[in-house]
Amino acid sequence: DVQMTQSPSSLSASVGDRVTITCRASQSVSNYLNWYQQKPGKPPKVLIYTASNLQSGVPSRFSGSGSGTDFTLTISSLQPEDFATYYCQQSYDNPTFGQGTKLESK
Amino acid sequence: QVQLVQSGAEVKKPGASVKVSCKASGYTFSDYYLYWVRQAPGQGLEWLGWIDPNSGDKKYALKFQGRVTMTRDTSIGTAYMELGRLRSDDTAVYFCARVPSSYSPMDVWGQGTTVTVSS
Numbered sequence: 183d184v185q186m187t188q189s190p191s192s193l194s195a196s197v198g199d200r201v202t203i204t205c206r207a208s209q210s211v212s213n214y215l216n217w218y219q220q221k222p223g224k225p226p227k228v229l230i231y232t233a234s235n236l237q238s239g240v241p242s243r244f245s246g247s248g249s250g251t252d253f254t255l256t257i258s259s260l261q262p263e264d265f266a267t268y269y270c271q272q273s274y275d276n277p278t279f280g281q282g283t284k285l286e287s288k
Numbered sequence: 289q290v291q292l293v294q295s296g297a298e299v300k301k302p303g304a305s306v307k308v309s310c311k312a313s314g315y316t317f318s319d320y321y322l323y324w325v326r327q328a329p330g331q332g333l334e335w336l337g338w339i340d341p342n343s344g345d346k347k348y349a350l351k352f353q354g355r356v357t358m359t360r361d362t363s364i365g366t367a368y369m370e371l372g373r374l375r376s377d378d379t380a381v382y383f384c385a386r387v388p389s390s391y392s393p394m395d396v397w398g399q400g401t402t403v404t405v406s407s
Contacts, residue, residue, distance in 0.1 A: 183350075214391045216393035216394075218393075218394075225383050225385075225397035225398065225399060225400055226333065226383075226394070226397060227397075228393045228394065228395055231392070231393040231395075232391075232393075237393075237395070269332065269333055271333070271393070271394075273390075273391050273392060273393060274391065276335065276347075276349060277323070277325075277335040277394075278335065279332055279333040279334070279335075280332070281332050282332050282333075
């Protein structure tokens with residue numbers, strides 16, 4: 183299985199900050215990399231698919247980049263509703279997820 | 289609207305089996321794969337497998353082969369995931385999720401079903 187490693191595991195930030203989360207795959211997954219946001223007690227919600235495509239309805243402050251093994255999720259200006267846990271997931275092979283990045287209020 | 293509605297919470301004893309349902313509405317059931325993913329308390333996300341409602345084809349994660357069975361009933365737009373020989377570390381929230389095609393993201397999720405395994 184392809185192993186996905188996210189960093190950092192947790193992050194403290196303030197409203198208005200620019201936030202970046204990285205995800206590294208143990209082998210190339212081309213651009214088949216998706217990003218999800220999960221809030222407590224809720225299922226994950228897809229934000230970005232195939233590395234850089236914004237899912238319909240997702241605010242444009244979210245963006246994704248990368249290919250091969252290294253990927254980035256960026257939130258350009260953090261909003262109060264963005265405090266959540268974020269997961270990357272590769273869909274190149276049997277799906278695997280990163281361990282998650284918990285974004286907390288500073 | 290497009291939604292996946294799962295069955296309610298379950299409490300099972302070690303060694304038993306659990307069967308979780310996932311009812312689709314608002315779209316053509318046979319046009320999308322259904323994936324199953326679980327999340328242990330305070331932990332990350334783990335894929336169990338998928339079923340193609342159109343053909344009935346399925347693929348299971350190696351870790352769960354021999355213990356998991358995925359089925360579907362196209363007449364009522366419902367998929368099922370049965371996990372057998374339950375252990376305490378199977379305690380988790382189990383989600384179903386819709387996937388348009390290979391390489392696609394999981395774009396619609398069920399609300400989750402909590403399965404607790406305890407003696």
